[in-house]
Amino acid sequence: MPDAPHNCALPFTRYLCGPGDYTPCWYNGRVKNTRAHQLALGVVTYSPWQFLFWYDNPGMYKGEPELDFWRQMPTVWDDTRALHGRIGAYASIARRSGDAWFIGTINALERRTLELPLSFLTPGKTYTAALYSDGAPDGSDRTRVACATRRVTAADTLTADMAMNGGHAVHLVPAP
Numbered sequence: 001m002p003d004a005p006h007n008c009a010l011p012f013t014r015y016l017c018g019p020g021d022y023t024p025c026w027y028n029g030r031v032k033n034t035r036a037h038q039l040a041l042g043v044v045t046y047s048p049w050q051f052l053f054w055y056d057n058p059g060m061y062k063g064e065p066e067l068d069f070w071r072q073m074p075t076v077w078d079d080t081r082a083l084h085g086r087i088g089a090y091a092s093i094a095r096r097s098g099d100a101w102f103i104g105t106i107n108a109l110e111r112r113t114l115e116l117p118l119s120f121l122t123p124g125k126t127y128t129a130a131l132y133s134d135g136a137p138d139g140s141d142r143t144r145v146a147c148a149t150r151r152v153t154a155a156d157t158l159t160a161d162m163a164m165n166g167g168h169a170v171h172l173v174p175a176p
Contacts, residue, residue: 001030004037004108004165011044011082011091019046026067027060033106034142036134037167039069043104044093048075066132066145069169073102081120092160094120101127103170107162111137114160116170121154125174129158132169139163151175 014020024041025031031038042050050073061067074097083092083103090112092105101121105114121127129152135144142165152158152172160168 001025001028001032004033004106005088007033007037007041007044007106008086008091008108009088011085011093012087015046019048021049022047023050027057032142032165034134034139034163034166035066035145036132036162036169037106037165039066039132039145040104040106040167040169042070042073043095043102043169044091044106046077046080046095050075064145065147066169069102069130069132069171072100072171074100083116084114090114090162092116099174101170101172103158103168103172105160105162105168107164107166109164111139111164111166112160112162114162114168116158116160116168118152118156118158118172119154121152121172123154125153127152127172128175130171131158133161134163134166134168137161137163137166139166 077095079096081094085091
């Protein structure tokens with residue numbers, strides 16, 4: 001299974017020229033990254049043919065609420081923004097489909113906190129942000145994902161507190 005440094009190099013190498021085939025895994029015990037990292041890969045890696053359970057069994061699905069992120073994620077995008085990155089260390093990408101934005105942030109070999117300015121959002125609009133982060137930023141439980149929601153605007157900044165080999169994912173939709 002690809003490790004976190006490999007995943008954090010891909011946006012700067014393989015995905016510069018367009019889409020590629022990449023399959024995040026969820027239940028497979030060989031995955032050494034956190035599940036929040038795996039969740040965020042769907043946004044960080046551009047692949048119009050995304051499927052979470054390629055190496056897993058969909059029958060193993062246990063109703064984890066964080067997988068709502070995966071169900072809502074499209075396979076093609078209208079806009080892409082690079083937010084942060086350092087080859088092999090971390091990468092943060094925002095992608096838009098219609099009115100919805102998705103942010104994927106992945107991290108490699110050390111615990112890291114990144115500030116994610118939301119200045120790419122439409123000014124004057126309020127959004128509902130569904131946040132998915134490492135449930136144990138100290139790295140003690142790679143399978144737990146913390147889920148939260150909050151309202152945000154283009155003036156706000158989110159904080160991604162990530163474990164070693166961790167990640168952070170966000171789904172933003174215009175608030176009703």
